[in-house]
Amino acid sequence: MDLLISSLSLGLLWSIMAIGVYLTFRILDIADMTAEGSFPLGAAITARQIVAGVNPWVATLSGFLAGCLAGLISGFMHTKLKIPALLTGILTLTGLYSVNLLIMGQSNISLLGRVKTVISLLPDMSTSSAAILIGVVVLALVIGLLVVFFNTEVGLAARAVGNNEEMSAANGINADNMKIIIYMISNGLIALAGSLMAQINGYADSSMGIGTIVIALAAIIIAEVLVANLSFGMRLVTIVGGAIIYRLIIALVLQWGVDPNNLRLFYALMLALFLSVPLLQKRIGQRRRRQKNIAEMEADQDD
Amino acid sequence: MTNALELRKLHQFFNQGTVNERHVLKGIDLKLAPGEFVAVIGGNGAGKSTLLNSIAGSLPVDQGQIKIEGEDVTYETVAKRARLIGRVFQDPQMGTAPLLTVEENLSLALLRGQKRNCWSFGVKKKQRQFLQEQLALLNLGLEDRLSAEIGLLSGGQRQAITLLMATLQNPALLLLDEHTAALDPQTSQIVMTLTAQLVAEKQLTTLMITHNMADALKFGNRLIMLDQGQIAIDVAGAEKAQLTVPDLLALFKHKSGQDLTDDRVLLS
Numbered sequence: 001m002d003l004l005i006s007s008l009s010l011g012l013l014w015s016i017m018a019i020g021v022y023l024t025f026r027i028l029d030i031a032d033m034t035a036e037g038s039f040p041l042g043a044a045i046t047a048r049q050i051v052a053g054v055n056p057w058v059a060t061l062s063g064f065l066a067g068c069l070a071g072l073i074s075g076f077m078h079t080k081l082k083i084p085a086l087l088t089g090i091l092t093l094t095g096l097y098s099v100n101l102l103i104m105g106q107s108n109i110s111l112l113g114r115v116k117t118v119i120s121l122l123p124d125m126s127t128s129s130a131a132i133l134i135g136v137v138v139l140a141l142v143i144g145l146l147v148v149f150f151n152t153e154v155g156l157a158a159r160a161v162g163n164n165e166e167m168s169a170a171n172g173i174n175a176d177n178m179k180i181i182i183y184m185i186s187n188g189l190i191a192l193a194g195s196l197m198a199q200i201n202g203y204a205d206s207s208m209g210i211g212t213i214v215i216a217l218a219a220i221i222i223a224e225v226l227v228a229n230l231s232f233g234m235r236l237v238t239i240v241g242g243a244i245i246y247r248l249i250i251a252l253v254l255q256w257g258v259d260p261n262n263l264r265l266f267y268a269l270m271l272a273l274f275l276s277v278p279l280l281q282k283r284i285g286q287r288r289r290r291q292k293n294i295a296e297m298e299a300d301q302d303d
Numbered sequence: 304m305t306n307a308l309e310l311r312k313l314h315q316f317f318n319q320g321t322v323n324e325r326h327v328l329k330g331i332d333l334k335l336a337p338g339e340f341v342a343v344i345g346g347n348g349a350g351k352s353t354l355l356n357s358i359a360g361s362l363p364v365d366q367g368q369i370k371i372e373g374e375d376v377t378y379e380t381v382a383k384r385a386r387l388i389g390r391v392f393q394d395p396q397m398g399t400a401p402l403l404t405v406e407e408n409l410s411l412a413l414l415r416g417q418k419r420n421c422w423s424f425g426v427k428k429k430q431r432q433f434l435q436e437q438l439a440l441l442n443l444g445l446e447d448r449l450s451a452e453i454g455l456l457s458g459g460q461r462q463a464i465t466l467l468m469a470t471l472q473n474p475a476l477l478l479l480d481e482h483t484a485a486l487d488p489q490t491s492q493i494v495m496t497l498t499a500q501l502v503a504e505k506q507l508t509t510l511m512i513t514h515n516m517a518d519a520l521k522f523g524n525r526l527i528m529l530d531q532g533q534i535a536i537d538v539a540g541a542e543k544a545q546l547t548v549p550d551l552l553a554l555f556k557h558k559s560g561q562d563l564t565d566d567r568v569l570l571s
């Protein structure tokens with residue numbers, strides 16, 4: 001039971017980050033490494049402000065905005081300076097490592113004790129139920145706003161850019177600007193997840209971003225493998241499911257006695273496996289059809 | 304009256320400054336009056352697509368000048384120029400966003416040349432009827448398929464929709480680069496007829512590249528032939544109306560000193 005609840009609370013948080021990654025990954029077809037820097041950036045900004053006594057929700061919003069700024073930088077380098085997307089992400093991520101240390105002034109900040117976080121604002125609840133409540137509310141808001149945004153004039157144009165850049169330009173859409181907008185929203189959400197994570201775990205750490213992109217992609221792929229072809233809004237909802245399932249698998253593995261030091265190796269192996277599932281499914285289906293065909297052809301010959 | 308399009312000493316090079324340098328457009332001068340419908344013909348590699356791409360902005364120009372409705376657009380990006388230009392590509396995949404619905408694609412085109420904002424929906428309910436009426440004009444039964452993903456439609460249907468998208472906002476200039484070449488002969492004729500109908504109805508100034516000599520003679524009120532990056536033939540009005548395919552071939556030979564070399568030319 002504990003395992004379920006903790007997986008649920010962490011999975012909900014991860015899904016905010018996974019939704020962020022989904023925007024660049026599926027709309028722009030870019031695996032944006034900036035994620036690994038914007039996640040701890042959100043945590044760092046929020047932790048620093050909370051320690052200074054800022055209202056935790058304001059501190060959380062600052063984390064989101066800082067992530068948008070990180071996205072702006074990556075987006076600018078990718079579109080205006082034409083630096084390949086993978087490299088852009090690595091550049092921003094590397095720079096952010098120092099920035100995060102600068103913000104925190106040390107490699108980690110503890111949020112335990114008297115400081116107010118979004119969790120401690122809900123006094124009569126255990127940390128995990130507060131985390132679940134906050135996760136659900138924030139996710140509902142995020143998904144709702146994203147669905148609305150991607151149906152506005154600008155949002156529709158942004159989707160068109162990801163889908164067919166040539167056609168977008170011919171219809172007067174500035175592809176660079178649309179890409180930058182997506183980069184910003186994406187990294188804002190990832191930083192928001194980092195900000196909430198710091199408050200739930202009770203600390204921000206400069207190395208907490210490692211593995212972000214792998215976890216997020218795993219959640220996305222699980223969602224896509226389990227349910228194919230969905231509308232944008234439904235896809236976001238399934239990503240929440242994907243993240244929770246993924247967290248549950250990992251919790252089980254940890255309980256099973258895998259050394260936490262080996263966890264990231266496990267993340268990587270799992271994602272490699274998930275990424276190959278669609279191909280495996282196709283191969284298996286093909287083999288079945290062929291065997292069926294061979295059997296039919298042989299039966300035909302016997303007649 | 305201002306020209307719908309004016310090209311002055313337009314040059315285009317590929318691989319400039321290298322041993323592979325190719326001088327593809329060699330000082331094109333061209334003026335189109337509003338409402339002129341020009342068929343553009345010429346052999347393989349004559350520079351027809353290069354000309355249209357330069358006008359549309361997908362090939363940057365650094366020698367010469369391009370004016371549309373009197374506005375100098377020589378250094379504007381494709382997206383910026385799009386307020387003045389409607390465009391249909393040869394590849395039916397290129398003109399529409401496959402994962403968006405028919406209605407979403409058309410709505411995108413309705414906002415061509417306008418500022419897009421975050422406080423109104425991209426697809427507007429009150430425009431639905433208008434879009435349906437426009438689709439009905441295509442006579443392809445597409446008016447009931449507003450919410451179908453465009454990627455699921457046939458090449459001909461997609462091309463017809465692209466044509467509609469390019470003309471919805473009455474562009475100052477319509478550019479068609481062999482827009483029927485990838486379609487089967489029957490669909491090709493349907494799209495060609497639609498083109499003529501839309502161009503006539505909206506009085507659109509049009510440049511249409513075609514490899515079909517008969518179409519080039521049948522449609523439009525002016526014809527230009529490109530040869531090695533220059534305009535070799537330019538006929539309009541009654542003079543064009545009298546031309547036959549053999550006349551055209553003879554004229555080409557006379558001007559360029561050789562037979563029209565074109566692996567895809569359609570003489571029928």
Ligand SMILES: Nc1ncnc2c1ncn2[C@@H]1O[C@H](COP(=O)(O)OP(=O)(O)OP(=O)(O)O)[C@@H](O)[C@H]1O
Nearest residue numbers: 317318325327345346347348349350351352353354
């Ligand atoms: N990107 C490019 N790089 C180098 N050369 C190019 C490029 N694009 C076109 N060319 C060359 O420019 C010349 C003109 O090409 P263009 O595509 O304009 O011809 P076209 O008249 O449209 O021919 P077609 O009828 O075959 O479509 C050709 O010789 C072509 O090889």
Ligand SMILES: [Mg+2]
Nearest residue numbers: 351352353480
């Ligand atoms: Mg061509």
